[in-house]
Amino acid sequence: MEVINLTHLDDQISQKPHIMAIGFFDGVHLGHQELLNRAKELAKKQNVLFTAMTFSPHPDEVLKGNKNRKYLMTLPEKIKKMEAMGVDKLFVMEFDRTFASLLPADFIQRYILNSNTKHVVVGFDFTFGFKAQGNTQLLRKESKKSGFGLSVIPKKTYLQEKISSTLIRGLVQEGNVNVVPYYVGSNYEVSVNILPYKINGNIVVQPSDKSIFPRPGTYAVKVKQGTKTLHGKFHQYSNSRADNELKLNEPAHELGDVCSIEFISRINVSESLSV
Numbered sequence: 001m002e003v004i005n006l007t008h009l010d011d012q013i014s015q016k017p018h019i020m021a022i023g024f025f026d027g028v029h030l031g032h033q034e035l036l037n038r039a040k041e042l043a044k045k046q047n048v049l050f051t052a053m054t055f056s057p058h059p060d061e062v063l064k065g066n067k068n069r070k071y072l073m074t075l076p077e078k079i080k081k082m083e084a085m086g087v088d089k090l091f092v093m094e095f096d097r098t099f100a101s102l103l104p105a106d107f108i109q110r111y112i113l114n115s116n117t118k119h120v121v122v123g124f125d126f127t128f129g130f131k132a133q134g135n136t137q138l139l140r141k142e143s144k145k146s147g148f149g150l151s152v153i154p155k156k157t158y159l160q161e162k163i164s165s166t167l168i169r170g171l172v173q174e175g176n177v178n179v180v181p182y183y184v185g186s187n188y189e190v191s192v193n194i195l196p197y198k199i200n201g202n203i204v205v206q207p208s209d210k211s212i213f214p215r216p217g218t219y220a221v222k223v224k225q226g227t228k229t230l231h232g233k234f235h236q237y238s239n240s241r242a243d244n245e246l247k248l249n250e251p252a253h254e255l256g257d258v259c260s261i262e263f264i265s266r267i268n269v270s271e272s273l274s275v
């Protein structure tokens with residue numbers, strides 16, 4: 001997969017024909033996966049590239065000044081997932097105030113009409129352009145007028161509720177990691193750095209300060225490094241502390257500098273790590 005970093009100065013993003021999925025896609029949940037899979041199928045049928053456009057940082061960081069915003073996935077984690085979803089080219093548009101002020105019609109002109117975008121795939125509640133004025137109705141109207149294809153993915157729900165990044169962020173923060181697979185199709189997973197010392201014989205790990213972590217407590221986890229998977233317990237001290245302890249059930253002599261932690265479930269206090 002090719003990753004193309006863009007700014008508002010890039011007014012054309014592709015010469016080759018492509019089918020593009022658009023959205024922020026934090027956590028790449030089952031709703032996002034349906035959308036990306038639709039774009040992938042269409043691209044295969046039409047023998048064109050499957051592309052996705054995402055934004056960095058999140059519009060709220062820029063427009064609401066919410067600099068401490070935390071994510072289900074950091075950008076490198078999202079890039080890895082997009083590659084696994086089969087995206088050929090990922091456009092990462094720098095979201096700044098100048099880009100935010102682009103009118104919906106100008107967004108369509110630059111990134112769809114001038115960029116050989118044959119078909120656009122978005123969800124039912126997608127918005128774009130200055131003050132989020134563009135929506136799927138506008139895209140529908142323009143697609144008929146200008147002749148590009150449009151697929152709008154209907155709301156994907158679980159227990160009658162929209163599957164959303166916001167809802168999943170809440171589940172993780174509350175420690176309800178065991179239900180995340182119903183919304184994402186897999187466990188909540190975070191990449192961490194392994195620090196070069198131990199505490200009480202436990203491995204000490206440090207997440208990115210942009211990653212969401214479950215509330216303090218002990219969690220049953222899977223630790224993945226390359227093709228290796230180990231099981232263990234993860235202890236989260238407090239939301240403000242930067243390091244956390246990891247106790248593996250099996251010896252892991254060659255654990256390197258980084259690994260990813262999959263959260264399976266929260267463990268009762270009585271079974272917790274002795275720390």
Ligand SMILES: Cc1cc2nc3c(=O)[nH]c(=O)nc-3n(C[C@H](O)[C@H](O)[C@H](O)COP(=O)(O)O)c2cc1C
Pocket residue numbers: 022023024025055059063099100101102103107125126127128129130131132
């Ligand atoms: C060109 C452009 C301009 C945007 N301007 C605004 C804006 O002024 N205010 C706002 O709240 N969101 C703005 N957004 C953010 C969108 O409303 C939306 O959050 C973003 O396109 C990601 O879509 P998604 O949230 O459905 O993933 C803009 C998006 C684009 C593509």
Ligand SMILES: Nc1ncnc2c1ncn2[C@@H]1O[C@H](COP(=O)(O)OP(=O)(O)OP(=O)(O)O)[C@@H](O)[C@H]1O
Pocket residue numbers: 022023024025026031032035121122123124125126153154155156157162163164165166167
């Ligand atoms: N449950 C869903 N069903 C269908 N489409 C969805 C669903 N959730 C999001 N989408 C679509 O996926 C794209 C990316 O959406 P976005 O990143 O805003 O996800 P979200 O889960 O709604 O996030 P948030 O909760 O932060 O608003 C958009 O085109 C959106 O319409």
